[in-house]
Amino acid sequence: MDAPLKIETHGLTLAFGDRVIQRDVALRVRQGSIFALMGASGCGKSTVLKGLVGLLRPIAGTVLVDGESYWEVPEARRTLINRRYGVLFQSAALWSSLTVAENVALPLRLFTRQKPAAIADLVRLKLALVGMEAAANLMPAELSGGMRKRAGLARALALDPEVLFFDEPSAGLDPITSKRLDDLILELREGLGTTIVLVSHELPSLFSIADDGAFLDAEAHTVIATGAPTWLRDHCMHPTVQAFMHRERVPDERAADERGTGDADGR
Template identity: 70%
Template structure:
């Protein structure tokens, strides 16, 4: 039977993970991971605390070499490539870290300009225009000369997103983008992410345990389990909530404890008693 985690259509996936094991010393974080990220999709890495979501993200963006397996970018094996080639591939990535990760000593505009200054030979005037454009995309053009300490948490997330967009990446990686935000600000950030996907055609990989955001924006994903240390479900978050037969996944998606579901006598979706 074909593995439902893998793309069997005509177009090759932008990212392909094949039999990947991630570990720190003797401790295995996740093993035998295989999944595809389709172009133009918003792909979620889901699961409870400590399951390894951020560790998987680190491997995808080139910060952690897998113990085993392959990570393919446009069918090219990232970790088998030379260091120079990995650097070139990495320039196709944009990353929004959980806290925004802005340099406190730089203005918002200087933070966004940093990748352009490091990786291009554009003159300062051209970089300034690009910074203004990227900040306008996220509604932050008014804050170009402000420092991170002068703006709110939601604005810091948007500024970090503008920096992630600086090099016109093919893939955007978001690590808990809604963490620490109030519901209204989080909803606005979700709308912004959808607009960027639709307007720029970007592919997005998101780490999150914020269910409203996952249901609102993600159209595919995997559920990582901390006990078995592998992926136990694959699909859009809303579909997993309604049809996944695994009680751990159903409990997570419905914010209930597995034993509470069992106490009600309810069967996992798709499984008869």
């Protein structure tokens, strides 16, 4: 039996001014899944993520969170929905003037009424979850790229989110550090039951951790295939998807006609 839907979109269209980035985007993110937004650089993956987390209002369409229409509820209600989210941005977005522990504590101080001692305990717990307890008193400038990502993840976990959003979590990391981060993401899903939505074009990460996803196309400005990355790699015959999954040059128009360009949907 399929898990219940956590997030779904219908006809989601996002734009900057008159420039449409993605249109008619339909997503179905099930509870407890690791859902990947895939596609080449510049196709609009991060833009769609911003539409999901409330950083960019769509010009059309709906975003449903547990069946509730995110953009149609009052702002106060959206704020409460956002409390159920944790977001790790590509740069980790740590405050440079705060220690690692202070960065993790910030959401707890802003959005809860916990006493300082309780916040300190929670910070130690979140840092331990990501293997960063020894770095609590370091400044962001003293951290490696992988450590910054893990510190940002600890902060994203501060409020015990139901959904974690990752924007290119492996970007800029060496293969070993990237693999460790992938393993950590899997542990969070297995241990906490967290639903995870990630933006990535890193094939090793996509194949090893994502169990569902949507492929966004820069030319069509919409979703052209859905399914697990491994399923898309092995079964989707859309030439753009195949080129991406096998790191090939996108075929020319004649080759596309010969191979077929039908949409695909797989689990």
